[in-house]
Amino acid sequence: MSIVQSYRMRLQRKHAKARAFRKHFSLRPVVDRTGHIKPGQILLFSTLRDEHIRLPYFLNYYRDMGVDHFLIVDNDSTDGSGDYLADQPDVSLWHTRASYKRARYGVDWLNWLQASYGHGHWTLVVDPDELFVYPFCDTRPIRALTDWLDGSNVRSFGAMLLDMYPKGRLDAVPYRRGQDPIEIASWFDPGNYMISKNRKYGNLWIQGGPRARVFFPESPKKAPALNKIPLVKWNRRNTYISSTHMLLPRGLNLVYDEWGGETASGVLLHAKFLDTFTHKAKEEMQRKQHYRASLEYKAYVENLRETPDLWCKWSEKYINWRQLEILGLMSKGNWA
Amino acid sequence: MSVGIVMLVHTALGRAEQVARHWSAAGCPLVIHADVSVPRQTYNAFVKALSDLPNVQFSKRHRCEWGTWGLVAASQAASQLMLDSFPDVRHVYLASGSCLPLRPVEELIDYLENRPHTDFIESATTADVPWTIGGLDSERFTLRFPFSWRKHRYLFDKYVSIQRALGMKRRIPGGIVPHMGSQWWCLTRQTLSAILSDPERATFDRYFSKVWIPDESYFQTLARQYSRQIESRSLTLSKFDYQGKPHIFYDDHLQLLRRSDCFVARKIWPHANRLYDAFLTDAAHAMKKTEPNPGKIDRIFAKAVERRTRGRPGLYMQSRFPVETRENGLTSAQYSVFQGFSALFENFESWLARATGTRVHGHLFAPERAEFCDGQTVMNGALSDSAALRDYNPRAFLASLIWNTRGERQCFQFGPRDNQAVNWDIAKDPNAQISVISGAWAVPLFKSNQNFSDIRREAARLQQIESKHLEILRSSWTKARVRIWTMAEFIEAPMEPLQTIIDEIGPQQNMRGLAEVPKMADLTGFGQFLQNLKNQGMHPYLMGNFPVARDPMEPPGNKRKPYLVR
Numbered sequence: 001m002s003i004v005q006s007y008r009m010r011l012q013r014k015h016a017k018a019r020a021f022r023k024h025f026s027l028r029p030v031v032d033r034t035g036h037i038k039p040g041q042i043l044l045f046s047t048l049r050d051e052h053i054r055l056p057y058f059l060n061y062y063r064d065m066g067v068d069h070f071l072i073v074d075n076d077s078t079d080g081s082g083d084y085l086a087d088q089p090d091v092s093l094w095h096t097r098a099s100y101k102r103a104r105y106g107v108d109w110l111n112w113l114q115a116s117y118g119h120g121h122w123t124l125v126v127d128p129d130e131l132f133v134y135p136f137c138d139t140r141p142i143r144a145l146t147d148w149l150d151g152s153n154v155r156s157f158g159a160m161l162l163d164m165y166p167k168g169r170l171d172a173v174p175y176r177r178g179q180d181p182i183e184i185a186s187w188f189d190p191g192n193y194m195i196s197k198n199r200k201y202g203n204l205w206i207q208g209g210p211r212a213r214v215f216f217p218e219s220p221k222k223a224p225a226l227n228k229i230p231l232v233k234w235n236r237r238n239t240y241i242s243s244t245h246m247l248l249p250r251g252l253n254l255v256y257d258e259w260g261g262e263t264a265s266g267v268l269l270h271a272k273f274l275d276t277f278t279h280k281a282k283e284e285m286q287r288k289q290h291y292r293a294s295l296e297y298k299a300y301v302e303n304l305r306e307t308p309d310l311w312c313k314w315s316e317k318y319i320n321w322r323q324l325e326i327l328g329l330m331s332k333g334n335w336a
Numbered sequence: 337m338s339v340g341i342v343m344l345v346h347t348a349l350g351r352a353e354q355v356a357r358h359w360s361a362a363g364c365p366l367v368i369h370a371d372v373s374v375p376r377q378t379y380n381a382f383v384k385a386l387s388d389l390p391n392v393q394f395s396k397r398h399r400c401e402w403g404t405w406g407l408v409a410a411s412q413a414a415s416q417l418m419l420d421s422f423p424d425v426r427h428v429y430l431a432s433g434s435c436l437p438l439r440p441v442e443e444l445i446d447y448l449e450n451r452p453h454t455d456f457i458e459s460a461t462t463a464d465v466p467w468t469i470g471g472l473d474s475e476r477f478t479l480r481f482p483f484s485w486r487k488h489r490y491l492f493d494k495y496v497s498i499q500r501a502l503g504m505k506r507r508i509p510g511g512i513v514p515h516m517g518s519q520w521w522c523l524t525r526q527t528l529s530a531i532l533s534d535p536e537r538a539t540f541d542r543y544f545s546k547v548w549i550p551d552e553s554y555f556q557t558l559a560r561q562y563s564r565q566i567e568s569r570s571l572t573l574s575k576f577d578y579q580g581k582p583h584i585f586y587d588d589h590l591q592l593l594r595r596s597d598c599f600v601a602r603k604i605w606p607h608a609n610r611l612y613d614a615f616l617t618d619a620a621h622a623m624k625k626t627e628p629n630p631g632k633i634d635r636i637f638a639k640a641v642e643r644r645t646r647g648r649p650g651l652y653m654q655s656r657f658p659v660e661t662r663e664n665g666l667t668s669a670q671y672s673v674f675q676g677f678s679a680l681f682e683n684f685e686s687w688l689a690r691a692t693g694t695r696v697h698g699h700l701f702a703p704e705r706a707e708f709c710d711g712q713t714v715m716n717g718a719l720s721d722s723a724a725l726r727d728y729n730p731r732a733f734l735a736s737l738i739w740n741t742r743g744e745r746q747c748f749q750f751g752p753r754d755n756q757a758v759n760w761d762i763a764k765d766p767n768a769q770i771s772v773i774s775g776a777w778a779v780p781l782f783k784s785n786q787n788f789s790d791i792r793r794e795a796a797r798l799q800q801i802e803s804k805h806l807e808i809l810r811s812s813w814t815k816a817r818v819r820i821w822t823m824a825e826f827i828e829a830p831m832e833p834l835q836t837i838i839d840e841i842g843p844q845q846n847m848r849g850l851a852e853v854p855k856m857a858d859l860t861g862f863g864q865f866l867q868n869l870k871n872q873g874m875h876p877y878l879m880g881n882f883p884v885a886r887d888p889m890e891p892p893g894n895k896r897k898p899y900l901v902r
Contacts, residue, residue: 136586136588139586139587139588140586140587140588141607143607144586144605144607147584147605147607148584151581151584152579152581158654158655159654160653160654189717189718190717190718190740191716191717191718191719191736191739191740192717192718192719192720192725192736193653193732193736194725194728194729194732194733195652195653195654195657195729195732196729197657204654204657206654207728210718212720212725213714213718213720213722213725216725217720217722217724217725218722218724219724220722220724220725220728220729221728227654255654255655256654256655256656256657257644257647257655257656257657257658258657258658258659258662259658259659259662260645260646260647260656260658260662260663260664261643261644261645261646261647261656262643262644262647262648262651262653262655262656263644263655263656264655265653265654265655312714312718313712313714314714314715314716314717314718314719315718316718328648328651328653328739329653329654330653330654330655331643331653331655331656332640332643333640333643333644333655334577334578334640334641334643334644335640336575336583336636336637336639336640
């Protein structure tokens, strides 16, 4: 890597930081409980819009895991998400009416919040429909993981997005508030993922799963990226540059081993495909606030009209993290 | 007579206090050494918290950075204080603040009482053990290491290579033979005091202070000088990962630790409440009496190291994406590729499935779609038959298919019509068994109902593709088991090669030889067909020599009889 290249990376990182600064003016604090944050606590950052129905389970899931504080940007929800979050004792809430798209799909907002409150903490960046699973998550709290990563001098932890879906029509079983979404969307594609390396940033680019299989079988390049690095020991120099897919400095993207071994990794169970999805997809198609003018949603809506079932004969039903580890979707690495 | 505990602490002082109380309650005197990096306030609070215990002393604080002399200096000072202040102590046990006694302390006391002259210290010569990480074994004792490995890695490495280049070597002080081992020992008063009051101690200290990781060699070496009886093992259970860092024990290791039977385990996660609750209890609630045997849990930690360094062969995933040549197996299991067989035999696929009991696919890399067996559109792992998806990353497609069907051998057809992008990958894969009947692609053309000019063009194209493929298969990089026959060669005696291939796939199923043969396509007129191509200026050469006059199926009209091969 030449000096010119690394200088270019630096510029890009600075640029992202400048964007975050510019965009933060649109954030209005609703409830700021960040004064309660103690050194070494584990923080969760999220952006959301109209996710009220998912929030009770989401918050409890991560509380049980050992997350100490939630820092959430509410992008102009109209379903009462804001009020619900403001009442939670461990949530700090910001509100904005600004464009999700022009904040690079929320990245700018969260980069700002992470830089302001996340420095020196382990930070987890997830959407309300993403449930983080890591090795031994049924017996060890997330602090065990972060302590181990600290001890191993590792600053970032990868967790691939695993799309979960129900058997049958997406809208067959309605999701109830507080329910574990995996009870409904309990199926996933166990082994059809395609990986290539992004030479510029050093991260892996993973595609595949039900979305590639059903929505993009003829144009796989457009299939959404599944690689994510949601858990990072945050330093104020860090920035996410494209969702949580990749970061700068580039060293943070090296969450995999290239010499034949396996490093530890987790999975984000992506419970997007519930009955709420059909409605959401239509709305998002009109708002065009998502990546590539919501092209993804367009494909979903068209396909789901004809075949509303993502399930196939070889779909696998989710049991626990050990199952994912045996299937080779995640790894314990040398954590035993 | 009792056991004295020298405890080195640096973090999680709350847990250290808990453990100290446990030792103390059993009547073991303690000397505690706290790292200089512990803030004064925290340290004072810690000392105060333990002030109610009668038999606890605190030794002079040193800076204990990993791999440096500080740890030895701290152990020396604390041991000296122990020997001086508690004359009753016969054995001194070196432990850390994150150690946890697994068995009742009384058992340890009894155990040592019965072995009054035994020193428990793991101690082996460098030549004999492959423990070391990073290639520094005997050089630990012959080079100088003034720079911190943790903080100044660059200087550390540079200085090592300079010394190597210049051939610099330190002289090892007279009379000692360097030994290494776990830094957690239990020595008798006799041995320990002999080490500490050695007239040459200043020389040894000066020497070892520049040795790399002296806490793993100082006492281990010097104990050999004085001990009457060394038992070369540690009473402390401690597992190390591939970088030499200790593995950490959590609540879910409880049953494992119960089975370990060691006296003390290291290192425990400070928040592992269940472990602390379970083991820091009185004798009544503790476990049975057995000889220490840390071997039982070796396996699980050895596996972790293996997973981190070698990984699962043939798996490509988010945290394992090996560069070329480091895959440790391109695929996870053996598979067979057949080229030309399904063109030459009419029912080859179903026959092969019956004869071998394996999963037999059609042309997985066909331009239209991946022809999975039984016409399925989705395969194990939810692998789609879409040609676009497959061709987007054909290598991932193949690796996924083989990984997803672990435990069941896969066979598939291949040919020059198919996507050729994976040719190199398959050829370099030792798991692949490739059998080629070259030129057999001409049979479907021969049978087809196309215009001859189209046939000619297609034949030229396929021949070119196949000959490129054969070049790859014959290259020196090829690691697959490759067998190539020309078509003419093959139909002379088809059963012999078939038998060989099938024996290789699954010898157990075919002890009796092939009970059934596949039906070969009717090749009457094939020689003439090839001659016609030649007459049009397209010379088909891959199929070998087919005479025009005589058809290979002589006499004409007389169908071949199935026969058995023994």
